[in-house]
Amino acid sequence: MLSDALFNKFRSLIYEKTGINLSPEKKELLQARLGKRLRACSIASFKEYYKLVASNQEGPEFTHFVNSVSTNFTSFFREQAHFSFLEEIILPQFEEINSGNRNPIKVWSAACSSGEEPYTLAMVLEEYFLRNPGRGYRITATDISTKVLEQAKKGIYTADRLEKVPDSYLRKYFQKGVGRSAGYLRIKKEFFPNIQFLHFNLMEQFPWKSEIDVIFCRNVMIYFDRLTQQQMVNKFYDCLVPGGYLMIGHSESISSFRHSFRQKAATVFSK
Numbered sequence: 001m002l003s004d005a006l007f008n009k010f011r012s013l014i015y016e017k018t019g020i021n022l023s024p025e026k027k028e029l030l031q032a033r034l035g036k037r038l039r040a041c042s043i044a045s046f047k048e049y050y051k052l053v054a055s056n057q058e059g060p061e062f063t064h065f066v067n068s069v070s071t072n073f074t075s076f077f078r079e080q081a082h083f084s085f086l087e088e089i090i091l092p093q094f095e096e097i098n099s100g101n102r103n104p105i106k107v108w109s110a111a112c113s114s115g116e117e118p119y120t121l122a123m124v125l126e127e128y129f130l131r132n133p134g135r136g137y138r139i140t141a142t143d144i145s146t147k148v149l150e151q152a153k154k155g156i157y158t159a160d161r162l163e164k165v166p167d168s169y170l171r172k173y174f175q176k177g178v179g180r181s182a183g184y185l186r187i188k189k190e191f192f193p194n195i196q197f198l199h200f201n202l203m204e205q206f207p208w209k210s211e212i213d214v215i216f217c218r219n220v221m222i223y224f225d226r227l228t229q230q231q232m233v234n235k236f237y238d239c240l241v242p243g244g245y246l247m248i249g250h251s252e253s254i255s256s257f258r259h260s261f262r263q264k265a266a267t268v269f270s271k
């Protein structure tokens with residue numbers, strides 16, 4: 001059993017390292033998830049496991065610890081309005097304003113989970129630039145969880161996860177598995193040499209200054225407390241080019257924070 005006192009110690013450790021603010025109701029969930037790590041490491045108690053991760057925060061078990069506490073739900077074309085806004089408003093606007101600029105549009109999927117969000121972006125951008133040859137694009141997709149990043153890099157999904165992908169995209173960008181891989185589809189990565197997957201913790205300093213054109217940071221700030229969210233919104237502002245865009249999740253809001261963004265649509269902001 002995970003005691004309340006030890007749960008609070010795990011919570012503090014998770015908060016300090018990842019910004020994730022686990023509510024007291026998450027105790028059972030954490031107990032179940034860490035229970036699996038105890039068995040994997042042949043460790044007898046949560047106390048012993050706490051000592052292991054707290055004393056070695058750069059070690060391999062700490063990575064598993066973080067992987068097991070993050071919530072990774074995602075889907076292709078999740079919150080479709082953002083992709084329509086990108087295609088119909090942002091990309092034509094970038095071409096108009098920066099018609100002489102031939103640098104690829106830089107897009108950051110800032111908590112990309114198992115890849116559905118950056119691959120959706122890639123398909124939308126690919127199709128847009130086929131119809132309107134121009135700057136092209138580059139996507140950097142990052143997440144704190146090494147587990148989901150490995151899935152993202154593989155780009156293999158069960159058929160039920162592709163329900164929202166239009167048929168024409170399915171035919172063009174996915175390969176159906178056969179034999180032992182029946183029921184799975186693999187994204188044809190040869191179409192997308194311009195996606196880079198990187199391990200990155202949003203609590204760190206961001207490595208860009210006025211460089212990114214569009215940031216998708218959706219359904220992750222909701223796990224952070226207000227102060228962390230406020231700081232993050234300002235860090236996003238700094239790394240965007242003037243006129244760049246930030247998309248946040250539809251259940252997230254930055255309206256009560258002090259920031260310099262202009263709101264362009266529900267959950268869409270520009271610098």
Ligand SMILES: C[S@@+](CC[C@H](N)C(=O)[O-])C[C@H]1O[C@@H](n2cnc3c(N)ncnc32)[C@H](O)[C@@H]1O
Nearest residue numbers: 018070073074111113144145201202218219220
């Ligand atoms: C619910 S998923 C959202 C995925 C995608 N953006 C979407 O909207 O469908 C949240 C992701 O945020 C990641 N995450 C949580 N804390 C993070 C942090 N401090 N730095 C980077 N990623 C983090 C989790 O690992 C998880 O994959």
